[in-house]
Amino acid sequence: MRIAVVKRAGTQLLLGAALMMAVRPAYAIPAFARKYGLPCSACHEAWPMLNNFGQTFKDNGYQLGNDRDAPIYQQPAYWPIMFRVSPTWHRESNDRVAVDKVPGNASSGLVESTVTASGFDVGGIDIVTAGTLSKNISFFVQPFIANSGAGLVQAWVRLDNVFKSRWLNFKMGKFELDEPISQERTLTLSNTGGIYYNYFFTPPGDNNFFTGIGNLQLGAEVSGHSDNDYTRYSAAVVSSNNGATGLQASQSYNLYTNFNQAFEVSGLGLQRIGVYSYVGQSPTFYQTNRGNPIHGTGMGDRGFYRVGAYGQWYLGKFDFETFYEHGHDNVFLGNAVPANQPSKLPPGAVGPSWNGGFVEAHYDYNPRLILIGKYELVQMSQQANPGIRANAGNLDTWTVGYRWYPIMNPRAGLAWVQEYSRIVNAGPPTLSGKDDIHNSYLMGFDFDF
Amino acid sequence: MRIKISLAGSAALFFLVSSLGAVAQQTRVGNLGGNAKHGKALYERYCIFCHGQYGDGTGESAPYLDPKPRDFTKATFKCRSTPSGSLPLDTDLYDTISRGVHASGMPSWQPLTREDRVDLVAYIKTFSPRFQEEKPVAGLVIPPEPATSPQSVARGAELFQSMNCWLCHGKEGRGNGPSASSLTDSKNYPITPFDFTSGTRFKCGQSDQGIFRDLMTGLDGTPMPSFADALKPEQAWDLAHYIDALRTGAVKPSQAQAEPKPEPKPN
Numbered sequence: 001m002r003i004a005v006v007k008r009a010g011t012q013l014l015l016g017a018a019l020m021m022a023v024r025p026a027y028a029i030p031a032f033a034r035k036y037g038l039p040c041s042a043c044h045e046a047w048p049m050l051n052n053f054g055q056t057f058k059d060n061g062y063q064l065g066n067d068r069d070a071p072i073y074q075q076p077a078y079w080p081i082m083f084r085v086s087p088t089w090h091r092e093s094n095d096r097v098a099v100d101k102v103p104g105n106a107s108s109g110l111v112e113s114t115v116t117a118s119g120f121d122v123g124g125i126d127i128v129t130a131g132t133l134s135k136n137i138s139f140f141v142q143p144f145i146a147n148s149g150a151g152l153v154q155a156w157v158r159l160d161n162v163f164k165s166r167w168l169n170f171k172m173g174k175f176e177l178d179e180p181i182s183q184e185r186t187l188t189l190s191n192t193g194g195i196y197y198n199y200f201f202t203p204p205g206d207n208n209f210f211t212g213i214g215n216l217q218l219g220a221e222v223s224g225h226s227d228n229d230y231t232r233y234s235a236a237v238v239s240s241n242n243g244a245t246g247l248q249a250s251q252s253y254n255l256y257t258n259f260n261q262a263f264e265v266s267g268l269g270l271q272r273i274g275v276y277s278y279v280g281q282s283p284t285f286y287q288t289n290r291g292n293p294i295h296g297t298g299m300g301d302r303g304f305y306r307v308g309a310y311g312q313w314y315l316g317k318f319d320f321e322t323f324y325e326h327g328h329d330n331v332f333l334g335n336a337v338p339a340n341q342p343s344k345l346p347p348g349a350v351g352p353s354w355n356g357g358f359v360e361a362h363y364d365y366n367p368r369l370i371l372i373g374k375y376e377l378v379q380m381s382q383q384a385n386p387g388i389r390a391n392a393g394n395l396d397t398w399t400v401g402y403r404w405y406p407i408m409n410p411r412a413g414l415a416w417v418q419e420y421s422r423i424v425n426a427g428p429p430t431l432s433g434k435d436d437i438h439n440s441y442l443m444g445f446d447f448d449f
Numbered sequence: 450m451r452i453k454i455s456l457a458g459s460a461a462l463f464f465l466v467s468s469l470g471a472v473a474q475q476t477r478v479g480n481l482g483g484n485a486k487h488g489k490a491l492y493e494r495y496c497i498f499c500h501g502q503y504g505d506g507t508g509e510s511a512p513y514l515d516p517k518p519r520d521f522t523k524a525t526f527k528c529r530s531t532p533s534g535s536l537p538l539d540t541d542l543y544d545t546i547s548r549g550v551h552a553s554g555m556p557s558w559q560p561l562t563r564e565d566r567v568d569l570v571a572y573i574k575t576f577s578p579r580f581q582e583e584k585p586v587a588g589l590v591i592p593p594e595p596a597t598s599p600q601s602v603a604r605g606a607e608l609f610q611s612m613n614c615w616l617c618h619g620k621e622g623r624g625n626g627p628s629a630s631s632l633t634d635s636k637n638y639p640i641t642p643f644d645f646t647s648g649t650r651f652k653c654g655q656s657d658q659g660i661f662r663d664l665m666t667g668l669d670g671t672p673m674p675s676f677a678d679a680l681k682p683e684q685a686w687d688l689a690h691y692i693d694a695l696r697t698g699a700v701k702p703s704q705a706q707a708e709p710k711p712e713p714k715p716n
Binding site: 036037038039041042052053055056065067070078119227228229266267269270366367409410415 | 479490494495497498499508509510511513514549550551552553554555556557558560561562563564647649650
């Protein structure tokens with residue numbers, strides 16, 4: 001019993017850490033608005049979420065294609081830099097936290113309790129410099145400063161329109177995968193509602209190095225698109241180190257591909273459908289030195305994949321994003337067993353599989369006000385170990401909120417945000433055997449300049 | 450009483466449907482009718498910061514843009530298929546929105562749906578009463594283009610000189626003619642003649658047909674006049690071929706006629 005509680009606490013810590021890492025403020029880039037004199041709303045349905053014009057601009061290598069893109073056309077004083085900060089007040093509540101019956105007395109036994117914390121907060125500062133080094137050479141550098149330290153979120157350079165073709169662009173560095181729905185540009189900020197869980201999902205007991213397509217990855221990407229961006233593709237080869245800078249843990253590389261096609265529906269607007277896949281291998285053991293793994297020597301690679309389909313549907317002022325994912329990990333990854341020790345696999349062990357998806361709806365009242373609703377779930381279809389509870393790992397979460405933009409101009413943007421989010425997580429059993437429930441409420445400002 | 454209400458309602462409905470039909474017919478590109486109300490919402494999202502709330506080209510970003518955003522209240526448009534001074538066709542405005550205006554702050558809005566672009570045309574037309582009072586005359590019919598040849602380009606080079614194009618565009622087509630520094634547009638902003646040798650795409654499209662059209666209709670609001678009365682179609686094609694040769698580098702500026710020596714001043 002005590003081991004289970006300790007495991008649960010560990011899992012919660014991991015989940016919390018993953019959330020802390022994952023919930024970076026996403027970005028809009030007023031540096032581009034300043035460069036071109038366009039307002040946020042030109043590129044963003046509501047910043048930071050891109051509309052098709054903004055996506056085209058991004059896919060063109062942050063170029064409008066009006067022969068004014070190269071830095072030579074800018075005033076020498078122009079420096080393409082922006083920052084984004086989100087000062088908020090938020091309240092986090094967890095309904096089933098194991099606490100000592102007598103506070104401070106470890107031997108008094110554990111009981112379940114609701115733990116609530118609230119306060120003013122500033123998650124961190126996003127700094128972005130991006131643009132063009134020359135015509136058809138673009139770049140992006142994004143350090144991130146948080147209370148816990150600083151890090152490099154993205155850094156890449158891209159050759160655009162290679163051979164004068166929009167169908168061939170080449171990017172290298174650390175970047176966001178061409179995700180079906182951009183995690184970096186999600187409209188929600190709260191601790192529980194600010195991420196797409198499907199993008200970061202790992203089954204219980206799994207030790208796959210890769211934790212999801214939501215992580216920014218190190219690699220190289222080839223991409224292309226039609227003039228109006230209705231047809232898009234991308235293919236990226238990425239290191240199997242889950243985005244951590246430095247050389248990868250093993251010798252294998254992973255492959256991410258994405259293809260989508262948009263079409264017009266009279267009276268409704270632009271619709272888009274797409275498919276994607278992430279196929280890779282992850283090491284299951286390492287060469288060691290006195291028992292300690294040596295970085296870069298990962299071996300016993302075993303495969304995994306994530307595949308899915310998605311759509312963006314516009315119905316006048318309403319739009320919906322739908323996303324589906326099927327995931328599968330090799331049995332050794334799913335059971336955290338080295339591939340050279342198959343006898344350690346538990347009886348009946350199999351590769352874990354799961355399905356997940358979300359629907360996110362927006363009502364675009366006008367360029368300054370957007371209402372947001374999101375529902376997401378992940379359901380395990382096959383546990384790696386028959387001893388694991390069938391629904392362990394399942395997630396069920398929803399978020400509602402709005403963003404109001406009192407300031408939106410070609411220089412800066414300011415949003416007032418309110419969100420409420422709730423997640424039900426069938427993780428390792430709680431003391432009562434019921435699902436974990438987290439509630440999150442957030443209100444505050446989100447601004448960039 | 451019920452009959453009266455019903456009749457009044459029917460009349461109102463008839464009026465509403467009729468007027469909606471009339472509005473829908475006011476702007477048409479192909480099989481798409483423009484919806485100015487929806488166009489307004491799009492304008493406020495995409496266009497207002499340059500072209501301004503009232504379409505007069507005085508948006509927040511306007512002071513920092515060169516060339517300045519178009520003033521829709523004047524209904525004067527560079528890129529048209531109609532004669533100089535006439536209103537543009539709906540398709541002209543649609544094409545400009547779709548293509549953008551190169552070497553300016555106006556990007557291509559092709560990522561917007563076709564319906565959205567037609568709706569924008571419908572709304573842009575509400576800024577000037579001219580669109581209510583006048584009808585655009587028929588657009589220019591561009592005759593079949595003869596094949597480009599060295600002879601055609603050479604004839605065009607001669608026309609470039611004899612039609613005094615060089616006064617603004619320079620003898621070598623570099624946009625540095627003797628009049629270049631003093632040119633202004635219709636709002637008195639300084640304007641630079643196009644440098645054909647820069648490789649930059651033309652503002653209103655870079656096909657030979659586009660050049661032919663610009664020569665015959667002029668670029669209203671700029672010093673570039675229409676040559677419809679001065680050039681025969683075959684001459685306009687020759688000139689278009691020469692300009693395109695300058696743009697693509699098929700004719701090197703050094704091969705173009707040298708700048709003439711200034712005339713001796715009279716005693």
